[in-house]
Amino acid sequence: MKKLVITGAAGLVGQNVIARLSNRPDLKLLAIDKHPTNTALLRKLHPEIEVVEADLAEPGDWEVHFEGADSVLLNQAQIGGLDEQEFIDNNVVATENIVAAMRRHKVPYFVHISSSVVNSEADDFYTQTKTRQEQLIDQVKDIPHVVLRPTLMFGWFDRKHLGWLRRFMDRTAVFPIPRDGKFTRQPLYVGDFAAIIISSLDSQKTGTYDISGLEKIYYGDLIRLIHETVKPKARIVHIPYSLFWLLLFVYGKLNSNPPFTTSQLEALVLPETFPVIDWPQIFDVSATPLRDAIRETYLDSTYGKIVLDF
Numbered sequence: 001m002k003k004l005v006i007t008g009a010a011g012l013v014g015q016n017v018i019a020r021l022s023n024r025p026d027l028k029l030l031a032i033d034k035h036p037t038n039t040a041l042l043r044k045l046h047p048e049i050e051v052v053e054a055d056l057a058e059p060g061d062w063e064v065h066f067e068g069a070d071s072v073l074l075n076q077a078q079i080g081g082l083d084e085q086e087f088i089d090n091n092v093v094a095t096e097n098i099v100a101a102m103r104r105h106k107v108p109y110f111v112h113i114s115s116s117v118v119n120s121e122a123d124d125f126y127t128q129t130k131t132r133q134e135q136l137i138d139q140v141k142d143i144p145h146v147v148l149r150p151t152l153m154f155g156w157f158d159r160k161h162l163g164w165l166r167r168f169m170d171r172t173a174v175f176p177i178p179r180d181g182k183f184t185r186q187p188l189y190v191g192d193f194a195a196i197i198i199s200s201l202d203s204q205k206t207g208t209y210d211i212s213g214l215e216k217i218y219y220g221d222l223i224r225l226i227h228e229t230v231k232p233k234a235r236i237v238h239i240p241y242s243l244f245w246l247l248l249f250v251y252g253k254l255n256s257n258p259p260f261t262t263s264q265l266e267a268l269v270l271p272e273t274f275p276v277i278d279w280p281q282i283f284d285v286s287a288t289p290l291r292d293a294i295r296e297t298y299l300d301s302t303y304g305k306i307v308l309d310f
Contacts, residue, residue, distance in 0.1 A: 001028040004201065005069045005107075007056060007098060008076030010038035011308070013113060015045075015157040016194040019303065022046045030065050032056065033076070036307035045306075056094035063101045071201055072099055072110040074137075079128070080160050084125045090288070091129035095136055098215065102143060109144050109204050111197055112137045116151040116210060116274045122265035146200045147208040148193075149282050151274050155190030155293070161264075162187065162226065166298060167307065169232035176237055178244040181220020183269050186213035186276075189293035193283040209282070210275045215290045218274035225291065230298050241269065 004021070008014050009031030015038075021027055029049040032259060033039050040155045054062035056076055066072070076098075078090035102110060117127040137147060152255045154162040167173050188211060217225075220238075227236060245262055252258045280287045288296070298304050 001026055002070040003028045003030060003068055004071050004073065005030045005032065006073040006075060007032050007094075008113075009033045009051070010035055010042045010075070010306065011075070012074070012153060012155070012157050012190060013075050013193065013197070015042065015308070016155060016190045017027050017075075017197055018042070018046055018049065019156065019196065020191075021193050022049060030069070032062055032065065035242060036308065041306070043115055055144070056097055057089035059097065063097075063104070066101045066105040066107060069102075069105065069107045069129075070109070071204075072102055072107050073113070073197065073201070074110050075113045077113070079117075079126060079231070080261060081125075082261065087125040087129040091126075091133045092136070097137065099140055099143075100187060103202050103255060107143065109201075111200050112145055112147045114147050114149045114255060116149050116212065117209070118149060119274060122263075122266070124266075126263075140309065141292050144204065144206050146205045148200070149210045151186045151212045152192050153188045153190045153193060155297050156298070156300065157308050158190070159308040162222075163307070164234075165223065165228050166230060169227065169230065169234040172234050174237050175223070175227070175234040176239045176244055176247075177220050177230075178184070178239065178241045178265065178269065180238060181218055181223065183219040184273055185219050185222055186216055186274055187222060187290065188213040189288050189297070191248055191288070191296065192285060192288055194278060196283045199283040205283070209279065210277060211279055212274045212276050213290070214280075214287050216273065217290065225294055228308075229294050237262065243267075253255070 004027055006014050010033035029050045031049055032054055034055040038049050043051050052062055060282055076090055076094055078087045115130045118131045118134050141249055248262045248265055252261055
């Protein structure tokens with residue numbers, strides 16, 4: 001069997017890739033993540049794979065698990081939060097350590113999960129550190145690899161972004177949308193992105209690819225599409241941007257790890273779109289229509305109700 005090491009394995013992308021690879025007889029999966037609750041969930045869902053709980057920003061025994069690896073999915077990331085050092089540790093320091101481990105154990109190929117924010121006008125801890133992370137990867141000339149830059153993702157195991165917003169619809173009588181909600185988004189179904197990752201691993205594709213959702217949609221229309229699908233109790237209302245920002249600011253003071261922050265709101269309203277390439281043709285995968293992807297995400301009997309811990 002070929003050995004695949006997945007970092008950040010218990011998060012959104014890792015869980016989705018593992019859900020689609022766990023039954024492949026030609027693969028041995030080695031999953032690494034530092035989050036105890038989510039690694040416990042991963043072990044429960046997939047007792048057949050080896051799960052290692054470790055902080056990749058710190059030296060440790062986790063490095064030995066790269067021995068004999070045929071490929072690595074370099075996927076760990078700090079996405080939300082208010083502590084800059086957490087972003088530096090998870091997105092920069094951990095990446096330096098992983099690259100060193102891959103070199104030490106002569107890993108022949110890896111897939112790096114970057115982000116569309118490296119092309120964004122946003123300026124926050126996530127954007128800054130993901131940009132630094134990709135710059136580090138660009139310096140790795142001795143190991144063949146592919147860099148994938150996804151836009152905003154949604155799907156099974158989404159604990160932030162659209163996943164949190166969908167669950168918020170069940171906890172409140174009113175769901176706020178800032179201003180008129182006409183902020184263009186290109187949501188990417190993580191099921192399609194997982195298929196792209198698997199295709200890259202199988203073909204050992206190289207290069208850098210911007211992976212955007214093929215369908216552009218206003219944020220407000222996207223929220224209404226989710227609302228129509230799950231039929232929650234919340235009623236959608238539009239509120240001024242300044243009021244929305246203030247509510248998030250106050251919430252951030254009360255919660256050390258808020259799922260939606262003022263920085264993310266500021267990025268949300270930026271009038272920008274991302275490049276669209278023919279990734280179905282390039283990676284030989286089928287794109288799931290947005291409406292079908294929303295339905296699969298929230299109504300799937302196996303994974304639709306699973307929520308990861310923050």
